[in-house]
Amino acid sequence: MIRQKTGNNSFLKEFNQTAILNLIRTHKALSKADLAKLTGLSPTAVGLIASSLMEKGYIHETGTGESKGGRRPVLLELKPRSFYSVGIDVDIDYTGFMMIDIKGDIIAEKLVKTPENYAYERVMEFLENETARLVDEYMVGWEKLLGIGVSVPGLIDSITKELVLAPNLKWKHKDLRADLKRFGNVPVMIENEAMASAICENWLGACQGIDNFVCINVSSGIGAGIFAHGKPYRGAGGSAGELGHIVVDENGPKCGCGNYGCLETLASTVSIAEHFKRIIRQGALSSLNSVEDLGQIDLNLIIKAAANQDVEAKRVLLESARYLGIAISNVVNTLNPSKVILGKEFVRYSDFVLDYIRGVVAGKALEYPASKVEIEASQIGEKASALGAAIIPLKALFSIN
Amino acid sequence: MIRQKTGNNSFLKEFNQTAILNLIRTHKALSKADLAKLTGLSPTAVGLIASSLMEKGYIHETGTGESKGGRRPVLLELKPRSFYSVGIDVDIDYTGFMMIDIKGDIIAEKLVKTPENYAYERVMEFLENETARLVDEYMVGWEKLLGIGVSVPGLIDSITKELVLAPNLKWKHKDLRADLKRFGNVPVMIENEAMASAICENWLGACQGIDNFVCINVSSGIGAGIFAHGKPYRGAGGSAGELGHIVVDENGPKCGCGNYGCLETLASTVSIAEHFKRIIRQGALSSLNSVEDLGQIDLNLIIKAAANQDVEAKRVLLESARYLGIAISNVVNTLNPSKVILGKEFVRYSDFVLDYIRGVVAGKALEYPASKVEIEASQIGEKASALGAAIIPLKALFSIN
Numbered sequence: 138m139i140r141q142k143t144g145n146n147s148f149l150k151e152f153n154q155t156a157i158l159n160l161i162r163t164h165k166a167l168s169k170a171d172l173a174k175l176t177g178l179s180p181t182a183v184g185l186i187a188s189s190l191m192e193k194g195y196i197h198e199t200g201t202g203e204s205k206g207g208r209r210p211v212l213l214e215l216k217p218r219s220f221y222s223v224g225i226d227v228d229i230d231y232t233g234f235m236m237i238d239i240k241g242d243i244i245a246e247k248l249v250k251t252p253e254n255y256a257y258e259r260v261m262e263f264l265e266n267e268t269a270r271l272v273d274e275y276m277v278g279w280e281k282l283l284g285i286g287v288s289v290p291g292l293i294d295s296i297t298k299e300l301v302l303a304p305n306l307k308w309k310h311k312d313l314r315a316d317l318k319r320f321g322n323v324p325v326m327i328e329n330e331a332m333a334s335a336i337c338e339n340w341l342g343a344c345q346g347i348d349n350f351v352c353i354n355v356s357s358g359i360g361a362g363i364f365a366h367g368k369p370y371r372g373a374g375g376s377a378g379e380l381g382h383i384v385v386d387e388n389g390p391k392c393g394c395g396n397y398g399c400l401e402t403l404a405s406t407v408s409i410a411e412h413f414k415r416i417i418r419q420g421a422l423s424s425l426n427s428v429e430d431l432g433q434i435d436l437n438l439i440i441k442a443a444a445n446q447d448v449e450a451k452r453v454l455l456e457s458a459r460y461l462g463i464a465i466s467n468v469v470n471t472l473n474p475s476k477v478i479l480g481k482e483f484v485r486y487s488d489f490v491l492d493y494i495r496g497v498v499a500g501k502a503l504e505y506p507a508s509k510v511e512i513e514a515s516q517i518g519e520k521a522s523a524l525g526a527a528i529i530p531l532k533a534l535f536s537i538n
Numbered sequence: 539m540i541r542q543k544t545g546n547n548s549f550l551k552e553f554n555q556t557a558i559l560n561l562i563r564t565h566k567a568l569s570k571a572d573l574a575k576l577t578g579l580s581p582t583a584v585g586l587i588a589s590s591l592m593e594k595g596y597i598h599e600t601g602t603g604e605s606k607g608g609r610r611p612v613l614l615e616l617k618p619r620s621f622y623s624v625g626i627d628v629d630i631d632y633t634g635f636m637m638i639d640i641k642g643d644i645i646a647e648k649l650v651k652t653p654e655n656y657a658y659e660r661v662m663e664f665l666e667n668e669t670a671r672l673v674d675e676y677m678v679g680w681e682k683l684l685g686i687g688v689s690v691p692g693l694i695d696s697i698t699k700e701l702v703l704a705p706n707l708k709w710k711h712k713d714l715r716a717d718l719k720r721f722g723n724v725p726v727m728i729e730n731e732a733m734a735s736a737i738c739e740n741w742l743g744a745c746q747g748i749d750n751f752v753c754i755n756v757s758s759g760i761g762a763g764i765f766a767h768g769k770p771y772r773g774a775g776g777s778a779g780e781l782g783h784i785v786v787d788e789n790g791p792k793c794g795c796g797n798y799g800c801l802e803t804l805a806s807t808v809s810i811a812e813h814f815k816r817i818i819r820q821g822a823l824s825s826l827n828s829v830e831d832l833g834q835i836d837l838n839l840i841i842k843a844a845a846n847q848d849v850e851a852k853r854v855l856l857e858s859a860r861y862l863g864i865a866i867s868n869v870v871n872t873l874n875p876s877k878v879i880l881g882k883e884f885v886r887y888s889d890f891v892l893d894y895i896r897g898v899v900a901g902k903a904l905e906y907p908a909s910k911v912e913i914e915a916s917q918i919g920e921k922a923s924a925l926g927a928a929i930i931p932l933k934a935l936f937s938i939n
Contacts, residue, residue, distance in 0.1 A: 158696070366771065379904055380871070467784050471784065473774050504795075
């Protein structure tokens, strides 16, 4: 791209405006003098841009900063509750709804049971209704809504933005942006749920300012959101990060994808529960032997049992963690990331397995990249995907690229 | 980054100059009118930049283009043999030397036996002497040399550019840029050999204009060069692409890295030869039974035998290819690349295994990313790393980023 010296100033103006908006966001509060210094723009130019941003309602003047001799300067910051964004995380049990303001502060959040069987039209209606309820309850009006981000556990074509496949929802080739009609002119943005988490960690979580990292979400499926060169990495068609289908045991169980021993068959939360039920049926001694209906045994019960020192519960969690460790070792050797963040339901049992996973990676990955990576559980927790989805419309406002 | 409207024009000038140089390179030949149209710059601005580039000797006027009504326009192209670059690919048997000109045309190339045992100081002296010989033989003078790129089979710290480890050369913590002293002011640039191949494929090979691809080099070691978002992806510390140490068989042989069943232990050309010798010792029937000294059996003999329909030779090649296929499936699921290019010694036996590898990936990777990837052997062949190393100084000249 060539930036012209003359002409086309509206592009340059917008470019500088976005840059200033971003500086205010990342520094929380800045004076016009600070902005002039940081951008190299003239004080007059900064003043014009600041006025325009204030007029649009994105920023306001607040308090006064430290004096460096003369008058104490007025500080500019993002104007809280001036604009909003909604994030939706469609998942197989519950769908998360999240409303944030321009600053990224959470205004409201709720978890609602996802309609059973995931009939597509019914789910679309459900998303529209629940979002409308949230917007009506908390907001001044739809015109203050920057956009709606929707996170789904599936493959999204990076060009058409069509949902190619969401195996756990049994959806194929759906265009959610077209089918969520009730939002009118409010832009709808679709994202893979692991990438939504990665966007969240990058915007306000553990991966701020980090160029190369991987967020791995473990729930009924396993997927990863990869950042490369500071940006979401989606690959040729948008399916990068399908770690759930890395083969970690060639002789392992058959996977829904047709292959054998995929990570998902050995480390998803569903497979953890299945594994546990299997060994109980085989006569393993556990505090959960007393549960009459084996069907009731789920991840949460296993975690509770592990917390009560149930040896078998702990063993099953650790075994799944070993496979996660193998897959992470592959990722560390292949991508040499600065961080690997484990999220979604994983955060419920990370205390039991995280150190063990770090040990597996230290033993299996090459020494050099293993020494460069921090492996952590998400501090944001299970809502990272919904929050990340809500951040996507904000990113569009602030994005310089 | 903010581009100022006023002041700092030298930056803008250099930016536009590089952009024009790049357009001339990618279009082979362009008129000033074409350049004005492509850049949006004024004809006067284009004229000034073109004059400056001609004065520096990078471009010249050549022939005339098609007329679009008036006078047939003069075309600008890169001036052949105006500037040069040298690439060196240090490998365990032979070291490749390559001289190219500003257009990327090969001026000279040679393969010289790498000094035995790889004593570091001796190898540095060898690299200096052989490069000096090449430069003296073919060139006008060192001042016409844009730089020297050195490709090594090892991990390079992406910040310090220090060679952290080159296991097959037995080097640790070496600063080649500092130790190649005889080149004076000519810049020396160090690169991992698989990344050098990837740079080569991207600059003039099968991956031109492709943003997301992976070049996997198979020789005594196995490594990959990854491009993400159109740029070399190196990870947090520069070691991204260490595919040789992806575990493809947990019960496999012990690897030099301390782990078991790494791809390198099952699919490197050294491991192919070792595997073949092992089955011969175990009594397998092969046309190579007649070779008296088993130590003489190497990859080339095995390939020759396979070409003569030796069943065991074919089987051993295919078995190594199966492991490559497993690793590539992982890469396809993780990175969703547009292309995977297999290079280095692999090109010698690709005819026997490439289709088989494609089949393994079709069976093991997810359908969607598998449908998006082309798996090919490098058409540039074994010299891609040396050529890529030579391209690095050119890239520095043409690089807009």
